[in-house]
Amino acid sequence: MSLAERVLTAFCRGVDDPEYEGGSARATLENALSFLIKTVPDFLSLIKDKDVLDFGCGYGLQAIAMAQAGARTVTGLDLPRPILLEKWAENEKLGRGKIRLVTAPPQEKFDAVISCSSFEHFPDPAAIFEMMKSYARPGGLLIISFAEPWLSPRGAHCDSFTRLPWVNCLFSEKTVMKVRSRYKRDGAIRYEDVEGGLNRMTIQKFERIMLSSGMKIRSLNLFPVKGLPMVSEVPMLREFLTASASCVLEA
Numbered sequence: 001m002s003l004a005e006r007v008l009t010a011f012c013r014g015v016d017d018p019e020y021e022g023g024s025a026r027a028t029l030e031n032a033l034s035f036l037i038k039t040v041p042d043f044l045s046l047i048k049d050k051d052v053l054d055f056g057c058g059y060g061l062q063a064i065a066m067a068q069a070g071a072r073t074v075t076g077l078d079l080p081r082p083i084l085l086e087k088w089a090e091n092e093k094l095g096r097g098k099i100r101l102v103t104a105p106p107q108e109k110f111d112a113v114i115s116c117s118s119f120e121h122f123p124d125p126a127a128i129f130e131m132m133k134s135y136a137r138p139g140g141l142l143i144i145s146f147a148e149p150w151l152s153p154r155g156a157h158c159d160s161f162t163r164l165p166w167v168n169c170l171f172s173e174k175t176v177m178k179v180r181s182r183y184k185r186d187g188a189i190r191y192e193d194v195e196g197g198l199n200r201m202t203i204q205k206f207e208r209i210m211l212s213s214g215m216k217i218r219s220l221n222l223f224p225v226k227g228l229p230m231v232s233e234v235p236m237l238r239e240f241l242t243a244s245a246s247c248v249l250e251a
Contacts, residue, residue, distance in 0.1 A: 002175065008175060008179045012182075013162070020163065032061040033062065035145065035244075036143075040145055047112055048070040052113075053112070053132075054074055054075065054114050057076030059088075060087060060101050066114075071098070071112075074100075076088075076102070110140060111140050112142075113135045113142050113143070115128075116145050119145075121196050122199060125205075125209060129142075138251055139250065142248070143246070145245070151166075151202055151240050154243075157198060161183040168191070173190060173191065180194075204239065215251060217249055220245075220248075225242070226243075
């Protein structure tokens with residue numbers, strides 16, 4: 001084990017200890033919309049009486065919550081992973097006929113297309129953005145919100161085994177992947193290879209995709225770590241001290 005690996009390991013949980021709990025583990029139907037409400041201005045009013053596509057819907061809790069919050073219909077779209085399909089069979093019943101959860105691209109268009117906590121994972125985010133855009137009706141909305149950006153304290157998404165911030169900045173990719181292999185068995189040697197994938201989505205990259213979209217930007221918001229002042233005004237600070245970002249665009 002190299003010196004760098006030993007140093008990083010000193011800041012990690014024991015191999016046999018339980019994983020540090022992340023946001024997904026704490027998700028419930030009651031808090032499923034908390035992140036969107038926090039990061040997207042007037043989110044609930046944007047989906048009220050609308051046909052919504054939840055792009056990358058996961059277990060479907062968010063889709064159910066949006067239906068209960070006033071959306072007319074909600075379609076959840078995600079990959080055909082067995083663990084999701086099992087949960088969908090249960091969760092669709094809770095939607096009371098207002099939701100459907102699918103793996104095949106829908107044929108219709110929607111009033112609002114939403115991506116929550118996924119944009120930092122897509123292998124080709126610009127291409128995925130164009131796909132999302134194609135699902136929006138004329139005048140429809142694209143709503144994108146995610147955390148954490150690549151250079152933020154938790155941007156490496158290594159929270160399940162270490163609480164050390166800026167792991168990807170303090171240690172080489174090789175070192176992080178070597179230490180990570182003690183906790184995860186997916187064989188990843190790059191951040192792009194980890195379960196769920198990471199596309200190194202910086203604030204600059206996110207803004208570039210949004211601004212070059214050809215869509216009207218209704219709002220673009222950056223949320224600093226712990227509400228620190230002036231972070232959004234200083235380019236370097238924006239990258240390292242932004243905890244989450246969102247954008248609302250109109251087709």
